[in-house]
Amino acid sequence: MAExxxxxxxxxxxxxxMLHDDRVFLIGEDVAKAGGVFKTTGGLLDExxxxxxxxxxxxxxAIIGAAMGAASAGLRPIAExxxxxxxxxxxxxxxNQIAKARYMTDGQLTLPLVIRFGSGGGLxxxxxxxxxxxxxxMMIPGLxxxxxxxxxxxxxxxxxxxxxxxxxxxxxxKGLLSSKGEVPDxxxxxxxxxxxxxxxxxxxxxxxxxxxxxRALEAAEQLSGQGLEVEVIDVRSLVPLDVTTILESxxxxxxxxxxxxxxxxxxxxxxxxxxxxxxAFEHIDGAPIRITTPHIPLAHAGVLEDAAIPxxxxxxxxxxxxxx
Amino acid sequence: MTQTLSPTVPDTxxxxxxxxxxxxxxFFEEVWTRLFNAGKTGPGHSSIGMEAIAAAFGVQLxxxxxxxxxxxxxxxxxARGVPMKGTMAELLGRGTGINGGKGGSMHxxxxxxxxxxxxxxxxxxxxxxAGTALAAKYLGxxxxxxxxxxxxxxxxxxxxxxxxxxxxxxxxxxxxxxNNHYMEYTPISEVxxxxxxxxxxxxxxxxxxxxxxxxxADAMYDVAQAxxxxxxxxxxxxxxxxxxxxxxxxxSSDPGKYRPEDEVASWIQRDPIPAYRQRLxxxxxxxxxxxxxxxESRAMAEEAATFAVDSPVPDVRNLDKNVWADGGSSWRR
Numbered sequence: 001m002a003e004x005x006x007x008x009x010x011x012x013x014x015x016x017x018m019l020h021d022d023r024v025f026l027i028g029e030d031v032a033k034a035g036g037v038f039k040t041t042g043g044l045l046d047e048x049x050x051x052x053x054x055x056x057x058x059x060x061x062a063i064i065g066a067a068m069g070a071a072s073a074g075l076r077p078i079a080e081x082x083x084x085x086x087x088x089x090x091x092x093x094x095x096n097q098i099a100k101a102r103y104m105t106d107g108q109l110t111l112p113l114v115i116r117f118g119s120g121g122g123l124x125x126x127x128x129x130x131x132x133x134x135x136x137x138m139m140i141p142g143l144x145x146x147x148x149x150x151x152x153x154x155x156x157x158x159x160x161x162x163x164x165x166x167x168x169x170x171x172x173x174k175g176l177l178s179s180k181g182e183v184p185d186x187x188x189x190x191x192x193x194x195x196x197x198x199x200x201x202x203x204x205x206x207x208x209x210x211x212x213x214x215r216a217l218e219a220a221e222q223l224s225g226q227g228l229e230v231e232v233i234d235v236r237s238l239v240p241l242d243v244t245t246i247l248e249s250x251x252x253x254x255x256x257x258x259x260x261x262x263x264x265x266x267x268x269x270x271x272x273x274x275x276x277x278x279x280a281f282e283h284i285d286g287a288p289i290r291i292t293t294p295h296i297p298l299a300h301a302g303v304l305e306d307a308a309i310p311x312x313x314x315x316x317x318x319x320x321x322x323x324x
Numbered sequence: 325m326t327q328t329l330s331p332t333v334p335d336t337x338x339x340x341x342x343x344x345x346x347x348x349x350x351f352f353e354e355v356w357t358r359l360f361n362a363g364k365t366g367p368g369h370s371s372i373g374m375e376a377i378a379a380a381f382g383v384q385l386x387x388x389x390x391x392x393x394x395x396x397x398x399x400x401x402x403a404r405g406v407p408m409k410g411t412m413a414e415l416l417g418r419g420t421g422i423n424g425g426k427g428g429s430m431h432x433x434x435x436x437x438x439x440x441x442x443x444x445x446x447x448x449x450x451x452x453x454a455g456t457a458l459a460a461k462y463l464g465x466x467x468x469x470x471x472x473x474x475x476x477x478x479x480x481x482x483x484x485x486x487x488x489x490x491x492x493x494x495x496x497x498x499x500x501x502x503n504n505h506y507m508e509y510t511p512i513s514e515v516x517x518x519x520x521x522x523x524x525x526x527x528x529x530x531x532x533x534x535x536x537x538x539x540x541a542d543a544m545y546d547v548a549q550a551x552x553x554x555x556x557x558x559x560x561x562x563x564x565x566x567x568x569x570x571x572x573x574x575x576s577s578d579p580g581k582y583r584p585e586d587e588v589a590s591w592i593q594r595d596p597i598p599a600y601r602q603r604l605x606x607x608x609x610x611x612x613x614x615x616x617x618x619x620e621s622r623a624m625a626e627e628a629a630t631f632a633v634d635s636p637v638p639d640v641r642n643l644d645k646n647v648w649a650d651g652g653s654s655w656r657r
Contacts (some may be wrong), residue, residue: 025462051462057492062451069455069469072440073390075462077455092482096445097452105433105441106424107646141655142647166648193657243656289450 001184007177010040010116013158014078016187017049021076024159024162027063028080037082038118038177047214058251064090064115070096071113073102076162079130082172084119084133091136098167099142114161117169119147120211120261121309124172127297130259130305132262134209137169138238139266145238147171147212151181153236156190164192173210193240197249201231204323208247209235212259212310219315228323238268246272247280256288257319266297289316332549334542336609338383342541343604344617344649345379346597349399351625352408352433354413356398359629360576360626368429371399372573373539377502377595378403380544381470384552388467392439393447395430396502396570397442400472406434408628425638426646447482449473454490457497457561468555469497476507476569484528487563491529492584494560498551501565502538509582522565531563538566539596542603551554571595 004012018024024311026032028045032055035042045053057065081087083158087094094115101109105111120129144166148154154172163170197211199220213234220230231249236244250256256276258269265324273288291310298304334342353370360367368574371378374396382403384390393400401411406422415429416419422434430444443449453471460467477483477503490497501522505512518524523533536547542615544566551562573580580588601614647653 057485058487059451059485059489061448061482062454062489064449065451065482065486066455066489067456069440069452069457070459070462071455072435072452073456073459075459092445093451097448100615101441102649103647104423104427104431105435106426107651108423108433108435109441110540110649112649131429187654237362239655241656 001182002149003206004183005200006151006181007038007040009154009183010172011044011156011272014041014044015027015047016155017078017159017162018052019313020187022316023074024076024078025054026056026078026080027056027067029056029058029063031055031084034218035164036080038106038174040172040177041080046236058091061093061215063188064098067113067115068093068101068111071111072101072109077219078162079113079115081115083129084117085128085131087115087117087133088293094143095140099140103142109166110165112165112167114170115159117173118174119171120173120175121298122211124300124302124305125290130298132210132221134143134171135262135267138268140201142167143239144168145171146192146236147173147188147210147219147238148236149173149234152183152188153190155183157192157236157316159189160192163189169194171210175211179214189269192237193242195236195242196229196234197236197244197245199232201229201253203228203253204257205233205246205249206230206251206257206259206315206319206321207233207235207269208259209238209268210261212261215312216259216315217309218312219319222312222316223319226320226324228319235268239246243275247276249274249284251280254283254285256284258290260290260292261309264290264294267292286322289318291315291324332546334545335357337609337652338545339542339604340609340617341383342376342379343600343614344547344621345382346375346600347404347618347621348408348539348624349375349378349402350410350597351622352402352628353398355570355625355629356412357576359416361587363533366428367576368398368415369396369575370403370570370572371396373591373595374502374568375399376544376600377500377538377543377566377568378472380548381500384545384548385438385468385470387438388465388468389438390453390469391472392440392453392469393442393587394449394473395424395442395444396474397432398429401432401434401439401442401624404437405433406437406439408624409631412628412632416635417637418632419638420631420635424443424642438491447473447477447480450477450482450486451489453497454495457490457495458493460496461493467496467554469553470500470552471497471498472502473520474507475501475503475505475512477501478525487529487531490561491531494558496555497561498555499561499563502568503565504568505569506583507528509524522563526563529563531561534562534564536564536566538568539594539599542595543599557655574643579632
């Protein structure tokens with residue numbers, strides 16, 4: 001067991017999987033010699049060589065297309081798209097090709113690949129380098145979507161993603177890169193589609209993802225001082241979605257909140273609220289409430305960006321207003 | 325024509341194989357067009373008039389090689405030896421189709437034959453083809469990837485990204501532009517900054533400009549042979565521009581009236597199949613042998629149509645199969 005940053009966990013996760021399977025390789029812009037724009041891939045070139053750690057031109061369609069072709073031929077590519085926002089440049093290949101290939105060919109093509117990128121706001125990057133893109137991926141049949149919030153989860157879920165036979169969009173939150181957590185020694189392999197109760201509670205359920213997990217936990221800690229015991233669930237994996245764990249909690253607490261970094265419309269929380277209403281309505285005491293970024297692009301200035309993304313205070317106020 | 329590669333003349337066996345392949349594609353497309361006009365199949369895109377290109381590669385590729393085609397991909401599918409019956413059944417949306425009825429004309433795929441797919445979004449398959457070529461190199465195999473696309477593709481970004489990537493990494497891939505002179509309805513010359521949409525871009529990627537008469541099966545065979553050999557021996561990618569013409573419209577419902585009548589007539593005069601038949605006769609092949617080949621090919625296409633029409637539609641229980649590798653479609657746990 002050792003303390004490690006989320007950033008170092010990314011490197012360790014990739015290294016673990018490259019050691020585990022010769023078919024795994026890393027491809028992306030500045031991932032080799034420069035060690036990654038977010039310094040998440042340092043040392044991999046030296047250890048594995050240019051045949052398995054490949055710098056590319058700024059050609060996102062070529063990166064993702066090459067990953068798809070290589071996966072179809074039996075390799076297990078890890079493709080980095082630096083900022084999550086740039087995934088849109090590849091969305092034809094992601095949404096039209098990769099996600100649909102297996103279905104359109106009735107199972108002839110298998111695409112075991114991982115597309116990983118730095119997501120999320122809070123770093124004053126402005127509207128085109130700060131987005132939470134998970135919903136854009138979640139709504140496309142054929143893509144798995146994973147977003148870890150801690151170093152240990154990152155390594156375990158990354159291993160599960162690389163070893164999964166289906167395409168996985170792997171979301172690393174930029175705002176968490178410097179965060180630290182305890183990580184066990186040795187190989188870590190987790191499971192996709194498992195949410196985690198990260199704080200138990202009886203009065204309400206907060207479901208959160210990525211950086212919002214940490215804010216929800218801090219809010220829960222402060223609410224505890226006001227006599228409210230809030231359960232916090234880290235979704236971790238949007239597809240597959242662990243409906244069982246979420247509904248079990250909601251049935252017990254009778255109260256549901258989601259905390260989402262994304263703009264309001266069509267966020268993943270809407271799906272969870274919808275499932276809860278359809279399947280656990282009789283157990284819910286009040287209207288489920290979604291705490292999201294307003295339906296606006298993110299601004300550069302700190303005061304504006306901070307006002308947009310759900311804060312600890314906003315979570316506390318929203319929960320307290322509903323329950324107290 | 326610019327042909328800088330040394331000419332390779334196919335032997336008689338290869339020439340007959342190409343001729344047979346062209347005939348099979350032609351009759352298949354004609355029978356399928358008849359079925360479309362009779363309301364028995366959904367829309368698609370015919371390769372009639374362009375058969376020599378697919379055939380010249382088809383007879384030279386081997387198991388392990390990969391082919392990528394566009395939505396105009398019936399020809400390239402058949403040219404990899406994919407059975408006519410399953411292909412026709414797929415076009416008719418039958419459960420016996422090669423994609424189980426889930427793909428259709430624009431997504432014909434048969435991985436076991438190296439037919440890695442037909443791609444319906446312009447340009448997407450060029451980087452994907454670079455990926456199978458990358459895998460061959462990664463795994464130390466000498467397999468080759470051949471990627472066919474139209475002239476219109478040369479104006480989309482993915483074309484340039486793929487060519488650059490293939491060039492910087494010396495990937496074993498052959499990019500084949502089937503320049504049929506029209507991007508859908510607009511002449512390619514009206515929307516392209518250079519006269520040769522593919523070849524004139526080759527120098528940007530350090531590649532030789534190769535232009536070939538795509539209606540001359542022997543000339544196609546020659547450039548295909550050189551490009552495949554180059555890729556297989558580690559020499560890197562090639563970009564071939566094959567000049568050709570589709571006799572019909574862009575898609576099955578398009579009469580192609582935007583093309584001048586005399587232009588259409590002149591290209592039909594240059595139909596690759598009768599010209600090749602004459603060349604084979606001149607080379608001493610017996611007319612009876614060619615006639616038998618034509619009859620067999622026509623009969624195969626008719627049998628494929630009968631098989632497809634008589635095949636059951638897909639089982640609706642397959643609707644939610646094969647989204648994931650576990651065979652299902654579940655998104656929740």
